[in-house]
Amino acid sequence: MENLVITEIPVPDISDNEVLVQVKVFSVNPVDIKTRLGRGHASRLKEYNPMILGWDISGTIIKTGKSVISFKPGDDVFGMINFPGHGKAYAEFVAAPESHLALKPFNISHEEAAAASLAALTAWQVLKEKFKLKPGYRILIHSAAGGVGHYAVQMSRYLGAYVIGTASEKNREFVLRLGASEHIDYEKQNFEDLLTDIDFVLDTMGGNYIDRSLKVMRCGGIIISIPSGASEFVKEKAKEKGLTGDTFRVQSNGKDMKEISDLLQLGIITSHISKTFTFDEIRAAHQQIETGKTRGKIVVKMS
Ligand SMILES: NC(=O)c1ccc[n+]([C@@H]2O[C@H](COP(=O)([O-])OP(=O)(O)OC[C@H]3O[C@@H](n4cnc5c(N)ncnc54)[C@H](OP(=O)(O)O)[C@@H]3O)[C@@H](O)[C@H]2O)c1
Numbered sequence: 422m423e424n425l426v427i428t429e430i431p432v433p434d435i436s437d438n439e440v441l442v443q444v445k446v447f448s449v450n451p452v453d454i455k456t457r458l459g460r461g462h463a464s465r466l467k468e469y470n471p472m473i474l475g476w477d478i479s480g481t482i483i484k485t486g487k488s489v490i491s492f493k494p495g496d497d498v499f500g501m502i503n504f505p506g507h508g509k510a511y512a513e514f515v516a517a518p519e520s521h522l523a524l525k526p527f528n529i530s531h532e533e534a535a536a537a538s539l540a541a542l543t544a545w546q547v548l549k550e551k552f553k554l555k556p557g558y559r560i561l562i563h564s565a566a567g568g569v570g571h572y573a574v575q576m577s578r579y580l581g582a583y584v585i586g587t588a589s590e591k592n593r594e595f596v597l598r599l600g601a602s603e604h605i606d607y608e609k610q611n612f613e614d615l616l617t618d619i620d621f622v623l624d625t626m627g628g629n630y631i632d633r634s635l636k637v638m639r640c641g642g643i644i645i646s647i648p649s650g651a652s653e654f655v656k657e658k659a660k661e662k663g664l665t666g667d668t669f670r671v672q673s674n675g676k677d678m679k680e681i682s683d684l685l686q687l688g689i690i691t692s693h694i695s696k697t698f699t700f701d702e703i704r705a706a707h708q709q710i711e712t713g714k715t716r717g718k719i720v721v722k723m724s
């Protein structure tokens with residue numbers, strides 16, 4: 422944690438296709454912690470000094486580059502900036518490409534918007550691009566109460582799927598309220614003893630969750646494994662069983678953020694924020710994610 426320090430740096434310059442955002446709230450994801458610990462995206466970002474962590478912001482545009490046409494100063498925007506590059510989101514001012522942002526819905530807070538960036542985008546891109554989820558499909562979502570999982574449950578339900586979510590008993594009601602048809606308490610039950618004919622698995626755990634998940638899938642099913650490192654054999658393992666397996670990495674994308682913005686504005690998805698930290702409490706925010714037990718999202722408020 423010693424390498425996580427607060428310091429003063431100049432306000433960033435913007436290029437022609439960027440906007441300068443005064444950040445109101447940013448969100449914290451497991452990849453931030455992995456990167457701080459020298460894993461995650463640390464090797465890609467190691468030449469930056471200081472390395473500014475974070476990718477998820479919600480805030481107000483105070484300046485636009487010459488080529489920017491979608492936004493103007495004063496607009497409230499949110500998004501996942503420059504992922505998997507250097508997002509620099511843990512800051513008062515962020516230079517953000519126009520193409521990574523969407524307007525913040527007028528009827529949600531900056532907290533709810535910042536939360537719905539990397540985690541919501543991951544869920545949305547996997548469901549839309551990898552699964553092409555349609556009504557009636559049976560989807561198993563691991564860590565259904567977590568950052569990615571709690572959006573994935575709501576989105577899958579909206580897309581008409583039959584949703585089964587794993588979480589501990591204390592999150593049972595939460596997961597069912599999000600729209601899951603079934604909750605499996607992973608501490609008391611082995612999901613592979615209970616399930617069959619699963620079309621899609623969103624694997625947030627990796628490791629032996631891959632082998633166990635493959636046992637419950639129907640012929641032709643697809644498993645997407647999102648934890649980096651823990652998922653390297655998913656393709657081969659799935660293929661051995663005649664199934665499709667793949668890893669996935671979320672990409673910054675303003676068009677997808679606009680779709681998420683619409684889902685938020687219409688109340689089709691909501692962000693569950695279990696705790697809001699101040700900037701001075703950033704280390705405590707990292708410690709919370711490190712528990713692996715965060716319900717929904719945590720965010721950090723700049724002022
Ligand atoms: N590839 C990508 O583009 C991408 C994008 C986003 C995230 N990720 C990765 O995906 C993983 C999940 O991210 P996240 O933001 O959702 O994490 P998170 O919010 O920290 O996940 C916390 C949740 O995990 C649940 N959980 C813990 N152990 C579990 C188990 N054995 N079975 C089921 N649920 C369990 C907890 O529920 P209980 O308290 O009920 O146990 C808690 O609600 C991380 O490794 C992250 O780095 C990858």
